[in-house]
Amino acid sequence: MNNDIKAERPLFVLLVAGIGFFVLSFVAMGVFPWLTIDRIQPPEVATNPYQDESGNPTPAGLGREVYIAEGCWHCHSQFVRPVANEEFRYGPRSQAWEAMFDVPHLYGTRRIGPDLSREAGRRSDDWHLAHLWNPRSTVPGSLMPGYPWLFEQKDGRWQPTDKALNLVAYLQQLGSYYREDVRKQVWPSRVTVSGAPLPTELSLGRGRALFGHYCGGCHGENGNGAGLAADFLRPSASDLTTRYLPREEVFRILFMGSEGSAMPSFAELTEKDLWAISQYVHELGKHNRKPALDYAAGVDRRERGHGLYVKHCQNCHGESGIVPPAMENLKPAPKHFRDRLYDPTYLVQVIRKGRPGTAMAGYSNLSDRDVEDLAAYVSSLFDPKLYKEE
Ligand code: HEC
Ligand code: HEC
Numbered sequence: 001m002n003n004d005i006k007a008e009r010p011l012f013v014l015l016v017a018g019i020g021f022f023v024l025s026f027v028a029m030g031v032f033p034w035l036t037i038d039r040i041q042p043p044e045v046a047t048n049p050y051q052d053e054s055g056n057p058t059p060a061g062l063g064r065e066v067y068i069a070e071g072c073w074h075c076h077s078q079f080v081r082p083v084a085n086e087e088f089r090y091g092p093r094s095q096a097w098e099a100m101f102d103v104p105h106l107y108g109t110r111r112i113g114p115d116l117s118r119e120a121g122r123r124s125d126d127w128h129l130a131h132l133w134n135p136r137s138t139v140p141g142s143l144m145p146g147y148p149w150l151f152e153q154k155d156g157r158w159q160p161t162d163k164a165l166n167l168v169a170y171l172q173q174l175g176s177y178y179r180e181d182v183r184k185q186v187w188p189s190r191v192t193v194s195g196a197p198l199p200t201e202l203s204l205g206r207g208r209a210l211f212g213h214y215c216g217g218c219h220g221e222n223g224n225g226a227g228l229a230a231d232f233l234r235p236s237a238s239d240l241t242t243r244y245l246p247r248e249e250v251f252r253i254l255f256m257g258s259e260g261s262a263m264p265s266f267a268e269l270t271e272k273d274l275w276a277i278s279q280y281v282h283e284l285g286k287h288n289r290k291p292a293l294d295y296a297a298g299v300d301r302r303e304r305g306h307g308l309y310v311k312h313c314q315n316c317h318g319e320s321g322i323v324p325p326a327m328e329n330l331k332p333a334p335k336h337f338r339d340r341l342y343d344p345t346y347l348v349q350v351i352r353k354g355r356p357g358t359a360m361a362g363y364s365n366l367s368d369r370d371v372e373d374l375a376a377y378v379s380s381l382f383d384p385k386l387y388k389e390e
């Protein structure tokens with residue numbers, strides 16, 4: 001073999017390959033998309049979400065400016081790529097027309113945080129506010145910085161400024177064309193759960209640790225609802241010490257989440273962990289079972305309560321406390337009363353004050369007697385035969 005040729009060849013090959021690949025990528029990523037872009041038609045519903053008809057910025061448009069100014073795009077991309085598992089993690093992959101009103105584009109390249117292009121409907125507004133105020137309040141261990149300067153103090157409480165509200169409006173419209181697909185992915189439909197395994201010392205310990213990790217930010221370390229995020233949540237994170245919840249019912253709630261509230265679905269945890277947490281939450285409210293059943297035992301009260309229930313509550317909570325399917329569409333949905341018991345004092349308080357941030361209004365006009373009778377009737381709807389006492 002000739003030595004000269006050996007020395008020259010690699011350079012020649014490199015040159016041709018270099019130019020070749022440059023041309024190839026220019027055609028594939030520049031020329032080809034440019035030629036075909038007209039063929040990608042946006043759906044007819046596509047309207048500019050950032051401007052109203054007279055050209056003024058909408059809240060989402062103003063929020064987009066906050067997003068740019070705060071540099072959120074340093075850590076978040078907005079592009080679901082067509083590679084394995086992206087669709088599983090985020091939802092349908094991004095289409096070219098989706099960014100047609102996005103100038104400048106905010107695709108982003110770094111993913112220190114998750115992709116945000118399918119954020120619409122994934123979380124409630126109050127979840128976002130609590131998260132912006134302090135990401136650790138809703139996601140323990142989060143690396144994301146807090147943005148307290150998007151909040152101001154009013155009447156001794158931290159309230160979101162217009163900037164924060166606009167930013168949330170922006171997040172809530174990211175990928176809104178795919179809201180329904182994402183909704184099905186993040187909010188599983190109603191499941192029935194049975195056959196809770198019996199707790200062991202080990203599983204209870206694990207449940208407590210997992211609760212501290214995943215739930216404490218909202219529900220507080222000891223489950224009384226006073227977590228870091230408490231100021232922002234409407235409805236508030238439930239005080240889990242005020243209710244008896246069978247383990248199966250907690251499992252169901254953890255699996256489904258409560259759409260319309262900050263309570264996320266934890267369906268991605270393993271079944272074993274979900275049972276461990278369910279057992280721990282069950283323990284938190286177990287002491288309410290007996291007093292609540294005793295309270296329900298007062299027959300006169302119950303009868304009178306029944307009449308009031310039919311008049312005021314049955315539409316939403318259903319006959320015998322089984323919520324009719326149509327009412328499950330309320331977000332959050334009314335509670336079933338067959339699977340739970342409340343501390344009587346709490347029950348009276350909820351009937352009087354309602355649950356701000358939900359369809360459950362307070363009944364401040366009813367007399368003390370009416371409210372107590374209602375509470376007795378609601379307690380009597382629990383079906384003790386379904387759940388053995390242990
Ligand atoms: C230093 C990097 C960083 C910056 C800057 C940043 N984030 Fe994040 N973000 C993260 C990380 C990490 C997570 C994942 C943990 C979590 O959910 O808090 C996250 C999560 C999120 C989520 C939750 C998505 C979901 O549904 O789970 C939203 C929404 C979000 N960020 C919005 C923003 C906004 C708006 C800004 C700008 C005001 C911003 N982020 C700035 C790193 C960052
Ligand atoms: C981001 C805040 C947040 C986190 C994190 C969170 N929750 Fe919740 N949780 C809520 C809110 C808000 C509600 C009230 C929902 C409603 O009223 O429909 C709720 C409701 C519940 C309920 C329903 C109570 C009832 O009577 O129906 C249970 C049980 C519960 N959470 C358990 C947990 C557990 C266990 C975890 C951790 C694995 C957890 N939550 C994590 C905010 C949160």
Ligand code: HEC
Pocket residue numbers: 235238309312313314315316317330332333334335342347350351355358359360361363374375378
């Ligand atoms: C317009 C529909 C509607 C009516 C009418 C209604 N509720 Fe509710 N109720 C709801 C919804 C929605 C929730 C779920 C709130 C939440 O997620 O925290 C709820 C929750 C509750 C809770 C549980 C609160 C908690 O912390 O878990 C109780 C108890 C209750 N309702 C009792 C009643 C009683 C008693 C009446 C009649 C006097 C009544 N409700 C009338 C919609 C309604």
